[in-house]
Amino acid sequence: MSQAADRTLILLEHVARASGPMGLLEIAGRTGLDKTTCSRLLGLLVTRGWLVRDTETKKYSVGPTLVGISMSASLPDQVRLHFFPLLHELREASGETVSLQRRFGTLRVCVAGLESQHSLRRSLPIGSSMPLSAGPSGKAILAFADTETTTAAFAGLEEARHQTVHDHLGQIRKTGYLSTDGDRTPGVGAIAAPLFDRGGVYGSLTLAGPSSRFDAAARQAMLPMLLRAARDLTVLLGGDTGRYDGWTAANPPNQL
Structure with missing residues (x-):
């Protein structure tokens, strides 16, 4: 598995298992990824519907594709x-x-x-x-x-x-x-x-x-x-x- 794919799955797992929506800094801190990489991969997951991003809180949660x-x-x-x-x-x-x-x-x-x-x-x-x-x-x-x-x-x-x-x-x-x-x-x-x-x-x-x-x-x-x-x-x-x-x-x- 490529490094990018592995990181993407790690992000998805952390958000999916969280007790509530997560912010960018929290996700980056828990996964050990830098903020820029984390933001880019989260954007990809949102585009594909695996995650959604609240426009007001800026936090991420599971999206309709995963659901x-x-x-x-x-x-x-x-x-x-x-x-x-x-x-x-x-x-x-x-x-x-x-x-x-x-x-x-x-x-x-x-x-x-x-x-x-x-x-x-x-x-x-x-x-x-x-x-x-x-x-x-x-x-x-x-x-x-x-x-x-x-x-x-x-x-x-x-x-x-x-x-x-x-x-x-x-x-x-x-x-x-x-x-x-x-x-x-x-x-x-x-x-x-x-x-x-x-x-x-x-x-x-x-x-x-x-x-x-x-x-x-x-x-x-x-x-x-x-x-x-x-x-x-x-x-x-x-x-x-x-x-x-x-x-x-x-x-x-x-x-x-």
Whole structure:
């Protein structure tokens, strides 16, 4: 291993194991690295999402990439055992990329999934994060988040987008899903449903692909299967499945 790689990993380990955010001087002191080298390597880790730097305190803490990987590795065995067969079924039936997103504060992190086997497909960067207000994956979570999280999510939005996001959240609460075309990324169609555990909203289950192929009709055709899979995962997570019964009744197959 190169010296630079070794030093980078040492920095990452110290910040990840710390009881709270760490400042540059503290990190340099604990690792024995000079301030300039330490600052450069920390900057690299921030750029890659392994760490985040608070703009006010200037302190470093674990970032969404590291959180995403750890979340994926920490999925309960019972969920992991049944989750990937469900993913495979969804991917085979839709032909598109399927992903599990988990809530992390006001972000949602991609922790697992399977990419479409088409050459033109939606990529699946495990560990990537986005605001809860971005795309159906995040909004399916935000629709059931606590007031504090919702307020923080809207505070980070351009005012012109408030009404659209508000309408989307209302639709998700009523029907149990959100289907969009180009909501976050132009040319991408996606449909997502929320997942719940004992503590409330856990994350979301999403299908996504090029809108030229995964259009509104294709997305609606997958809705019954998506809702069933989301309900099954919620059962495994110990969450309340009562909502799904109402949503299934509101979206009968003969209307899709």
